[in-house]
Amino acid sequence: MGKSTVSAMFREEGVPLWDADATVHKLYAKGGAAVPLVEAAFPGVVVEGAIDRAALSSKVVGNEAAMARLESIVHPLVASDRAAFLDQVRSSGQALAVLDIPLLFETGGPAGHGTDAVAVVSAPAELQRARVLARPGMSEAKLDAILGRQVPDAEKRSRADYLIDTSTDLAATRARVAELVASLRRHA
Secondary structure (H helix, E strand, C coil), X not given: CCHHHHHHHHXXXXXXXXXXXXXXXXXXXXXXXXXXXXXXXXXXXXXXCEECHHHHHHHHCCCHHHHHHHHHHHHHHHHHHHHHHHHHHHHCCCCCCEEEXXXXXXXXXXXXXXXXXXXXXXXXXXXXXXHHHCCCCCCHHHHHHHHHCCCCHHHHHHHCCEEEECCCCHHHHHHHHXXXXXXXXXXX
């Protein structure tokens, strides 16, 4: 959808940003809090002290019970990290912060994550598919399995307070982000 690009634009606007994916990467890295817990649940997924995401993916993608087990391990760790970030933002006096949560609606919705408003980053399905399939290690089957677990884009758009359409050029997207940040700061 262009979510990482839009996240970078929020940072450029001086908005503190917490990234759920980056948090999971940190938890899965060597010494990460999730490493021993995930290895205990899915033996053989740790390589050189870190979770091998491809090995883990092969054990959970398409297996609802395994995915639920993984989420029961990882989601509380992610939630704790997010809460610490929000505490830090509040104590610094910042009026605005962004939580980059790709599975917001799938994991409890806005209320479950402490958000006041939701901005959805979106692009047409064919553009989204092309972008994702260009990633290393991605296949049609894996993408279809991932999309099958997600709330459809049309529903996300309908539930959003703000929409950032990334099918336009970068300058237009950057202008939309700057406009949104300015508006939110005025009303914070």
